[in-house]
Amino acid sequence: MISSLQQQYIGFLNTPQLLFNPDEFPYSNFQLTEVRENLPKDFKMPDSIRLGQRMEVLMEAALSSHRYQILSKNLQVIAKKQTLGELDFIVKDLTLKKTIHLEMVYKFYFYRPELTGSWIDKLIGPNAKDALRFKLNKLKSHQFPILYRTETANYLKTLDLKAEKLLQQMSFKAQIYLPLNHKINEVEISKDPIQGFYFRLEELEFFNKTDFSFYIPSKNDWVSAPILKTTQTDRFSVFYKKINAALKEQRSCMFWVFESDTKVQRHFATWW
Structure with a gap:
């Protein structure tokens, strides 16, 4: 590993x-x-x-x-x-x-x-x-x-x-990271650095689906590409509670969304 x-x-x-x-x-x-x-x-x-x-x-x-x-x-x-x-x-x-x-x-x-x-x-x-x-x-x-x-x-x-x-x-x-639903082709930036989207707390309901699982990496791992298969993930309810606690402390957090064993995205949740 x-x-x-x-x-x-x-x-x-x-x-x-x-x-x-x-x-x-x-x-x-x-x-x-x-x-x-x-x-x-x-x-x-x-x-x-x-x-x-x-x-x-x-x-x-x-x-x-x-x-x-x-x-x-x-x-x-x-x-x-x-x-x-x-x-x-x-x-x-x-x-x-x-x-x-x-x-x-x-x-x-x-x-x-x-x-x-x-x-x-x-x-x-x-x-x-x-x-x-x-x-x-x-x-x-x-x-x-x-x-x-x-x-x-x-x-x-x-x-x-x-x-x-x-x-x-x-x-x-x-x-x-772009705001939710913002189209990449509407941004006057090279597309390569664009890694995902950022979500306010109420927007996280977008991910409340049974086939998704989640992981909140430590800040040191923000630089890492999401790790497949070996990551211990949470269901949405547990993930939501952890994110909510962090945002109450005014700390934006990266999170990884696993759709399957081979498909994963990284995004941010923000408090402001």
Whole structure:
């Protein structure tokens, strides 16, 4: 049986990137290729770290292949005892013979068609606190420019690097969920990141059918593709009580819907 960590790793590798035109975001996508498909046998995930940090650990595992050389990870730039920021990865692509400052993001977003603006303005996190527009602005105004700060030069010097010689790229992996009954062809986004729908509590009655069973994965498993056959599922009444309790605490939850041993979907339930 595949371990949960391996399942998370597979899900991470298979999660599509968001695609931006240069006017929307000036940094190109990092193309992760020729990676190891299985985690090393001695792989360990640090305890008690946030989901975003877990994705960085999985990215590090993916980069540990014959094609890439990781020169630096989470390089903190500090001046006068104040942390100015950090560079996620500095990676040497041995095939292309390029050194890359790589920033990485892994996000879950709800598409909110009622909001004004472009598709970027309509993607909001599951608990309504995390907006794609805000994230892109922070990356452009703060995260990527750190490379060119004078304080960073000394750190790069220890790696025998100069900022102007580095290519800056982004890996922005995301899962996007649409409102119930919203048609995919009405969304001005690449279809690949669209994984399912989000439901308010009363809309979950849509699934109250005898041939459906349900599973609520832990947050660490949100990145995983739903696991067939080995998952212990609930009937609708039990599932509904669990979801209702979570939503009362204002916590949006991913859930998996099993229609058969071979067909499964993933969606979100939301409190707002």
